[in-house]
């Protein structure tokens with residue numbers, strides 16, 4: 023039967039999605055399921071690995087049923103995932119020894135402080151893993167599990183425990199425990215992978231006490247790793263499709279946006295905001311608090327990216343909805359923000375889990391400043407949306423300085439780009455065009471492309487680049503002076519939020 027579709031599994035921070043794409047890169051159908059966020063202590067975030075798996079496998083089944091496509095028509099499956107989130111499980115029983123520790127979780131801040139006192143380690147981390155020493159990355163999360171879960175260290179030393187980022191866990195489950203792999207984009211987020219030598223880093227394994235036996239094999243982002251059994255008629259043994267693409271969600275979005283050439287960049291507005299610029303074969307070291315990360319690994323080679331990571335983007339809108347109860351739905355923010363002319367001097371800094379790029383302050387906390395007697399709920403809603411754009415401006419400024427490239431246009435994607443107010447304000451505050459593509463599910467699309475390329479469903483990257491189509495372009499519409507005055511206020515507001523937890 024003719025192969026007509028590729029399926030992408032997009033395991034995000036707040037929901038699991040399965041999306042079917044056709045040869046033109048168009049969405050044929052999608053199923054999505056939110057899952058539980060576990061906050062055991064202030065600043066801690068966990069997920070249940072079984073819930074990650076059950077939500078992901080159920081949306082896979084659902085999307086196939088819903089679209090009515092036949093298993094035989096599916097060419098391949100690609101996986102993309104929330105990055106850094108750490109799962110450790112017993113390879114004999116398949117039982118995780120602890121909940122997944124989520125990328126946003128700050129519990130290892132003190133471990134990081136101690137690592138920073140070790141001789142030359144901070145500089146070593148930067149130049150060999152491309153990262154900064156921060157609780158964000160997987161390395162200290164694995165260490166925490168081995169140090170704190172009774173019996174875990176002993177089991178790890180006996181070779182009984184496996185570590186995986188979420189891609190690894192999902193593929194291990196999809197293949198019934200047969201395949202333990204990851205790709206360079208995910209490996210480059212662990213603080214254990216040497217992004218220059220392209221192997222697990224001996225010194226980092228030693229410093230963090232992580233045995234090599236726990237670590238997955240690092241394969242290309244596009245190749246066949248194994249097969250997923252999709253089930254089928256009873257007794258038939260089921261239908262198997264190749265799993266042939268893996269990329270961390272931000273790198274997958276860069277690929278899905280067809281940012282293949284050095285200097286091309288995208289910003290994704292999901293739970294957090296992640297601005298990545300392709301730097302090609304060159305690993306550019308940042309002077310401005312950006313990360314050097316692997317953009318993609320294909321045919322045994324890698325390309326690099328500069329990345330700015332903002333921990334709380336769209337999540338601040340969920341906070342308005344779930345905690346402050348100022349809105350019923352994320353989409354309402356556009357209506358309320360447009361009811362006022364400006365934020366009336368109010369700034370919200372959503373440093374709920376510290377601040378990532380370019381500040382890297384694990385102890386920053388959220389703040390609202392500039393309140394006067396006239397400040398109302400619309401101003402707070404508007405200021406929260408604006409904070410997403412200001413944080414992205416911080417990233418773009420750092421990116422321009424590090425790369426020497428003047429970014430006049432930015433491709434955007436992710437759940438929050440539906441918000442026209444946010445997109446226009448983003449363009450205003452950047453002084454750059456914001457380009458919203460027709461398909462904003464570019465993370466899933468990137469994973470589908472990687473999977474499809476491995477099995478010959480798509481020929482090459484130029485075929486993919488031709489599919490990118492614009493939906494709307496936002497142009498800057500405010501005066502330079504006004505723009506810089508607004509942004510100056512933001513920088514002052516950020517000052518107020520820094521080092522809060524330690525003071």
Ligand SMILES: Nc1ncnc2c1ncn2[C@@H]1O[C@H](COP(=O)(O)OP(=O)(O)O)[C@@H](O)[C@H]1O
Nearest residue numbers: 034036292293336337339352353436437438441
């Ligand atoms: N219309 C909107 N305006 C602003 N934010 C929105 C809107 N729609 C969704 N969001 C935000 O986008 C995020 C969801 O985007 P998504 O790309 O699905 O995230 P993730 O992959 O991180 O789970 C949520 O944090 C939500 O608050």
Ligand SMILES: O=P(O)(O)OC[C@H](O)CO
Nearest residue numbers: 034035104105292293294
């Ligand atoms: O799940 P998302 O889309 O918020 O992405 C999370 C990032 O991968 C964290 O680094």
